Amino acid sequence: MTESDRATDWGGTAKAFHWLIALLIFAQIVLGWYAVHWPLTPTKIDLFVWHKSIGMLTLVLVVLRLLWRAGHPRPPYPAHMKSWEKRLAGSAHGLLYALLVAMPVSGWMLNAAANVPVRLFWAVPLPPLIGPDRALVPVLATSHVLMGWALSALIVLHVAAALHHHFVRRDRMLVRMLPRVFTRAGRAG
Ligand code: HEM
Numbered sequence: 001m002t003e004s005d006r007a008t009d010w011g012g013t014a015k016a017f018h019w020l021i022a023l024l025i026f027a028q029i030v031l032g033w034y035a036v037h038w039p040l041t042p043t044k045i046d047l048f049v050w051h052k053s054i055g056m057l058t059l060v061l062v063v064l065r066l067l068w069r070a071g072h073p074r075p076p077y078p079a080h081m082k083s084w085e086k087r088l089a090g091s092a093h094g095l096l097y098a099l100l101v102a103m104p105v106s107g108w109m110l111n112a113a114a115n116v117p118v119r120l121f122w123a124v125p126l127p128p129l130i131g132p133d134r135a136l137v138p139v140l141a142t143s144h145v146l147m148g149w150a151l152s153a154l155i156v157l158h159v160a161a162a163l164h165h166h167f168v169r170r171d172r173m174l175v176r177m178l179p180r181v182f183t184r185a186g187r188a189g
């Protein structure tokens, strides 16, 4: 890796936040889907406890990531990117962040509106975000599910964009977000 490569790389903190949250989001989408479709057995309750617990943990990490990001600007885009491409990438990332906050918050509100007591990781009681409200339950459930689909679609586009940069544009966009262990091999300097 050259000095100029290193200067345009995402640092270790950004990479750690990105990949940890990405992993948790993948787990959340799978867990949410399984929890909803599982037959009514004690396992269904456990799946929901995992889903709600990991969801709230993700919210904490996303808030910390946004606070960290507010003080640390992103590395510059590759020189070949046109200004509309940069705006599109910026909007997509903004929307991803918005959904990363809206998903757990809507789930938390849904849980409170439905008046379901839950202990995160079977230990910490989740305080209600709003009061019980039967009428709100279907609205919040529908929003949570639809936003889950929107997030999944956006992640597919996001991954396609990263692969396009790597294999078609052949720039360092993907490489500079990868943990260093993947980029060290084969690159001297
Ligand atoms: C990163 C955060 C989260 C993501 C990505 C996420 C995603 C999902 C997905 C994909 C589903 C299944 C939708 C379907 O196909 O029917 C779901 C369902 C559900 N989630 Fe989440 N979720 C998150 C956080 C939370 C949190 C924090 C809670 C509660 C504290 C929660 C409560 C629920 C509930 C109650 C359902 C069932 C909704 C229904 O009855 O249709 N979620 N979630």
Ligand code: HEM
Binding pocket: 018, 021, 022, 023, 025, 026, 069, 074, 089, 093, 096, 097, 100, 155, 158, 159, 162, 163, 173, 174, 175, 176, 177
């Ligand atoms: C749940 C999955 C994922 C989520 C929620 C997510 C979210 C994000 C967000 C919000 C950013 C913007 C960072 C910032 O400007 O602060 C970002 C950047 C990035 N993501 Fe992801 N990501 C996910 C999965 C992936 C995967 C699987 C790949 C690779 C195949 C990937 C590749 C990248 C790259 C290369 C960047 C940096 C782009 C740049 O330098 O401008 N992401 N991601």
